[in-house]
Amino acid sequence: MSRHLLSIADLTPADIEQLLRLTDTFAEVSRRAIPKVPALRGKNVVWLFYEDSTRTRLSFEQAAKRLSADTMTFSVGSSSVKKGESLRDTVLTIEAMGVDAVVVRHGSAGVPWQIARWLDDRVSVVNAGDGWHEHPTQALLDCYTIRAHRGSLEGLRIGIVGDIKHSRVARSDVLAYTALGAEVTLVAPPTLLPPSLDGWPVRVGHDLDAVLGDLDVVYLLRMQRERMTEHLVPSLREYADRYGLDVRRAARLRDDALVMHPGPVNRGVEISAEVADLPRSVIIDQVRNGVSVRMAVLYLLLGSGVDKVLGPEIAAHPERLLDLEPEGALQ
Amino acid sequence: MAERERRSTPPYGGVFVARSQVMDADDVRRAIWRMAHEIVERNHGLDGVVLIGLQTGGVAMAEAFAEALGEIDGTEPPVGTLDVALYRDDIGIRPVLPEAVTDIPVDLDGAIVVLVDDVLFTGRTIRAALDALNSYGRVRAVQLAVMVDRGHRELPIRPDYVGKNLPTRRDEMVNVSPSGVDLGELVKEAHR
Numbered sequence: 001m002s003r004h005l006l007s008i009a010d011l012t013p014a015d016i017e018q019l020l021r022l023t024d025t026f027a028e029v030s031r032r033a034i035p036k037v038p039a040l041r042g043k044n045v046v047w048l049f050y051e052d053s054t055r056t057r058l059s060f061e062q063a064a065k066r067l068s069a070d071t072m073t074f075s076v077g078s079s080s081v082k083k084g085e086s087l088r089d090t091v092l093t094i095e096a097m098g099v100d101a102v103v104v105r106h107g108s109a110g111v112p113w114q115i116a117r118w119l120d121d122r123v124s125v126v127n128a129g130d131g132w133h134e135h136p137t138q139a140l141l142d143c144y145t146i147r148a149h150r151g152s153l154e155g156l157r158i159g160i161v162g163d164i165k166h167s168r169v170a171r172s173d174v175l176a177y178t179a180l181g182a183e184v185t186l187v188a189p190p191t192l193l194p195p196s197l198d199g200w201p202v203r204v205g206h207d208l209d210a211v212l213g214d215l216d217v218v219y220l221l222r223m224q225r226e227r228m229t230e231h232l233v234p235s236l237r238e239y240a241d242r243y244g245l246d247v248r249r250a251a252r253l254r255d256d257a258l259v260m261h262p263g264p265v266n267r268g269v270e271i272s273a274e275v276a277d278l279p280r281s282v283i284i285d286q287v288r289n290g291v292s293v294r295m296a297v298l299y300l301l302l303g304s305g306v307d308k309v310l311g312p313e314i315a316a317h318p319e320r321l322l323d324l325e326p327e328g329a330l331q
Numbered sequence: 332m333a334e335r336e337r338r339s340t341p342p343y344g345g346v347f348v349a350r351s352q353v354m355d356a357d358d359v360r361r362a363i364w365r366m367a368h369e370i371v372e373r374n375h376g377l378d379g380v381v382l383i384g385l386q387t388g389g390v391a392m393a394e395a396f397a398e399a400l401g402e403i404d405g406t407e408p409p410v411g412t413l414d415v416a417l418y419r420d421d422i423g424i425r426p427v428l429p430e431a432v433t434d435i436p437v438d439l440d441g442a443i444v445v446l447v448d449d450v451l452f453t454g455r456t457i458r459a460a461l462d463a464l465n466s467y468g469r470v471r472a473v474q475l476a477v478m479v480d481r482g483h484r485e486l487p488i489r490p491d492y493v494g495k496n497l498p499t500r501r502d503e504m505v506n507v508s509p510s511g512v513d514l515g516e517l518v519k520e521a522h523r
Contacts, residue, residue, distance in 0.1 A: 305424065
């Protein structure tokens with residue numbers, strides 16, 4: 001893994017597998033009587049959230065605290081952005097205060113890359129969602145949740161249902177699921193699909209009932225009312241009727257099929273209240289696993305030191321290894 | 332030797348080349364047997380005793396202890412494993428990655444924990460392990476059993492049960508396995 005986590009596309013299947021294995025360790029930490037380790041003591045992580053978020057920010061916050069990192073929140077509502085400060089000035093100001101990682105969410109695609117270019121290469125950037133583009137930690141926690149229930153993603157049939165067009169979760173999920181060997185089918189009305197699906201390694205369907213019985217995982221996306229300025233569906237009620245997972249449809253699922261949702265859930269739209277509470281619905285597991293996955297991400301980027309020794313830079317400059325001589329720090 | 336050591340000591344990913352054998356398989360078996368007796372003697376039985384093997388070198392040894400203790404005392408004590416990576420003091424200085432998920436099968440409140448590792452060197456791993464144990468409750472006592480004490484301590488830590496005291500140079504490596512204890516060096520594959 002490199003210094004930043006910007007996109008699932010930057011990760012090899014082996015990187016993803018390593019991260020999921022490492023997550024097992026942090027899941028164990030989370031189950032302890034005192035779920036806190038000193039691994040990132042003295043590291044400073046700042047949340048730069050230009051868009052609303054409850055669970056992602058709390059989840060990152062919990063992850064950082066369990067690793068003993070210090071955290072600062074920069075939320076736009078109460079900052080000098082309101083006084084007209086540019087993104088670049090904001091980022092450089094935060095950097096000057098001395099931070100080790102910036103976790104950024106922004107309404108525009110590509111902002112985390114831009115921030116990574118502005119910052120000193122000592123600072124890690126984690127993409128916590130950029131526009132309609134990507135949300136890599138969500139995809140990693142989704143993979144971890146599926147793996148926890150089914151052992152592996154290899155050969156699983158996963159249907160992603162709903163507003164694909166506006167969904168950064170769908171983009172990251174498609175990359176991660178297919179990297180790990182799953183077959184992905186997107187199910188949505190044509191108006192909620194991206195204008196082009198060229199190069200997406202997926203199948204596309206418009207009829208949920210036609211594919212429902214074959215799926216190992218039904219991944220329902222939230223209808224993003226805040227992004228729905230154009231009239232893409234006639235009404236939420238009609239959408240629920242054709243694409244919502246209600247009791248009648250849930251009865252047709254395979255016995256071992258999982259129902260997932262990135263949250264927050266619009267009960268009665270994507271999923272009916274009864275189905276959201278069924279045992280096969282692992283929506284709460286996703287939230288719980290999110291903390292462990294984000295611990296693994298923060299630890300890999302800030303603590304593991306793996307990039308120092310195993311990265312290409314060192315391979316090219318083996319003399320730098322002398323600086324890392326452990327002075328017998330091992331047993 | 333622990334896989335972690337091999338991968339994270341220069342030359343990274345090197346190969347262990349043995350120079351001399353200091354204990355053979357019988358010596359290792361006898362040392363386990365003697366230390367097991369000492370554990371029973373010191374604790375007046377095995378009441379409340381929990382064995383915890385440190386990842387990765389101490390895990391197999393903790394299991395060997397449990398088996399020996401089972402034969403001596405009639406009941407095998409519970410065995411756990413502990414990965415101390417997240418408590419190390421060299422995080423950010425060297426590559427430090429957990430190797431395996433920690434597994435503590437019993438409540439440690441009031442337990443007598445016998446930490447088991449293959450080699451005691453600087454004492455930093457044990458310092459980390461003592462820290463880690465705090466997250467699982469307040470133990471009654473912690474004791475330390477190692478197959479080899481090779482000296483060069485950097486912290487005030489001493490073992491309670493020792494298989495063999497082995498004077499070493501700092502740059503040497505000690506490899507412990509059920510088939511014996513070897514003294515040697517880590518060598519880059521190309522230089523073999």
